[in-house]
Amino acid sequence: MKQEITKHSVKLFQEKGFSETSIQDIVDSLGVTKGTFYYYFKSKEQLLMDIHLRYIEDLLNRQKEIIEKEQNCRNKVIKIVKLIIGDIKSTQANGRVYFREMRNLKPENAEIIKTKRTEFRDNLEQIIIEGIEAGEFRNTLQPKLIALGILGVTNWTYQWMNPSGDVSVDELAEMFADFVLHGIHV
Template structure:
């Protein structure tokens, strides 16, 4: 069990991360200063540097946490042997949309702010992002092999296309608005499956 001071430390770090996500999402990474972060938390810069070496390290942490959670959920979907490959693809699309709806600022930071990372830090993040895409590619390839999707398709290009369509929802989708998550998933999947199933 964690000691009281350890719990307090984790709570303080989590609160700082939440503040960073909100500020990066609203103002942008470059426009947010460390002073903005500590003032919003009522902390000192010393407290910030106790947990992170730099603002960039915070961005890496946010990216890694976001994609790790997505990968965990994606793996559970893929490993469900009771689902068809159409079902798995549907569930992955729905999961991404739900993730965006539940954390708009987190999604915005993840998709928009990666351009501010150095090449070294970007290379730390990309393998997990690439794995997420490769898993979708694999679902499509296996769906083709099982006859659920038509032959002659480029699974790699289709996986990028699906991610491009779904991920961009962070920019305009309004949770609680007229279009619900389930309806948006249906709209996307009707379009995607039409391409996968019809020649």
Template sequence: MKHKIIETSISLFGQRGFKETSIQDIVDQLGLTKGTFYYYFKNKEEILVQIHEQFIDDLLEQQKRIMERDFSARDKLHALVTMMLRNIRTSVNSAMIFFREMRHLSEEKLAYVRKKRDLFQQNIEELVQEGIERGEFRKELRADMVSYMILGITNWSYFWYEPDGEVAEEQLADMYTTILLQGMEQRR
């Protein structure tokens, strides 16, 4: 039941927003009582925290698998961009909640989620730095700024990209990485 409450909350928060969705909306959607809700959760924020944790933990796990591959920094970067775009199709509501609803977390919970979000960014930064050190990317690049640029491009895609539209996620990932890599590659 706990999983069903979380899944229903993801759907409702994604459609209406966290603040606009009440506990009553969640239990009505499932045909439950508020007592059942409170058996599993103290409040709505607890669900929001779990949604954030599930989303970032899943991204970190996928990122880790990509980073562990014996690929060039260039190929890992392409795989990361593809993975982030694939998550739009597989987890669009969770992604929207992650980016849009963070402001509703308490300071303590926000600090916890930010640590994981920062780790995701730092891993990209390390990959870019590795590419610079291997001579794959230009020496004058700042790995931190490049990592933020990559996240900015991919994260904003959650707000406008339609995975079932004219452009497949692989095509969009190819476009993004081609543009990124052409600007980052070491000139020969």
């Protein structure tokens, strides 16, 4: 039931936004009553925190795997781009909530998520640094800004991507990986 509530909530939050979705909306979509919601969650905010935590922790785990498995930095970057974009179909709702609604967390919870978010970004930055040292990447790059640029490319996808649209996810991931590596110039 807790999972059921989470699932429906993510869907609604994604469609209407966190503040715009009422507990009533959530329980109505499940056919239960408000009491049930509060049996499983201490507050609406805690549900949001749950969603955030689950999302970022999953991302961090899979990022770690990539870093350990892949040999060169080029492939690490490609795989991370594909990681974020790749499962957009299954987790787009989750991702949208994650990228948009952090503001609604209490300061102490926001801090926790922010720390993990920073960790993810730092890991990417580290790959850029190592890639430069290994001669894989151009040595004029500023690793921190580039990491943020790459995340812009991938995360922004969650704003416009229409999973039932005409763009194939795999195709998009390939295109973006290529774009990140080589830019647009001939």
